[in-house]
Amino acid sequence: MISRMVRKGLVAAVAVAAVFPATAVASTVPAARTTAVRQAVHHHHHHxxxxxxxxxxxxxxxxxxxxxxxxxxxxxxxxxxxxxxxxxxxxxxxxxxxxxxxxxxxxxxxxxxxxxxxxxxx
Missing domain, CATH: 2.30.30.40 (SH3 Domains)
Structure with missing residues (x-):
């Protein structure tokens, strides 16, 4: 029962990503870049x-x-x-x-x- 629900949920997630691939990718890229920039700035210190x-x-x-x-x-x-x-x-x-x-x-x-x-x- 649980495995069937997990499988249906996974299929639904893949279907959404297939229908809206540009939206899914576009929404994750800025967050990744922002995180990378934040980490780079955080580790850069003034000597x-x-x-x-x-x-x-x-x-x-x-x-x-x-x-x-x-x-x-x-x-x-x-x-x-x-x-x-x-x-x-x-x-x-x-x-x-x-x-x-x-x-x-x-x-x-x-x-x-x-x-x-x-x-x-x-």
């Missing part, structure tokens, strides 16, 4: 510029927000870096804040970077 202030030494870039993470690079004093977000990590001279560099290039201690704006939390 904040920061100035490295290490006083004549290089700033170490680490793989994670802390001094125990491996070093993956460095930036010279006076270099401008692009910051995507901030996280809490191990303390560097009393400062537990770390900045993630844009494009997932690593983390730098906020103690040595002067941010040019408000950096969002990761």
């Amino acid at each position: 904040v510029r920061g100035l490295v202030t290490t006083h004549h030494t290089r700033l170490l870039v680490r793989s994670g927000p802390g001094t125990a993470y491996r070093v993956v690079g460095s930036r010279p004093d006076g270099h401008v870096v692009s910051l995507s977000c901030k996280k809490r990590g191990s303390a560097v001279r009393g400062n537990h804040r770390w900045y993630r560099l844009a494009h997932h290039r690593g983390y730098v201690s906020a103690h040595y970077v002067r941010a040019g704006g408000d950096v969002r939390w990761c």
Whole structure:
């Protein structure tokens, strides 16, 4: 009994889609595009510029927000870096804040970077 009702409902749905194919497709496409655009905008974040202030030494870039993470690079004093977000990590001279560099290039201690704006939390 239930399988017959499901089958009739499925046949009816296919018949409606066959009769009104343009309407069925046209009504779903804008919603899909709107969702894709919303997701793209949602994941796009404004990066904040920061100035490295290490006083004549290089700033170490680490793989994670802390001094125990491996070093993956460095930036010279006076270099401008692009910051995507901030996280809490191990303390560097009393400062537990770390900045993630844009494009997932690593983390730098906020103690040595002067941010040019408000950096969002990761």
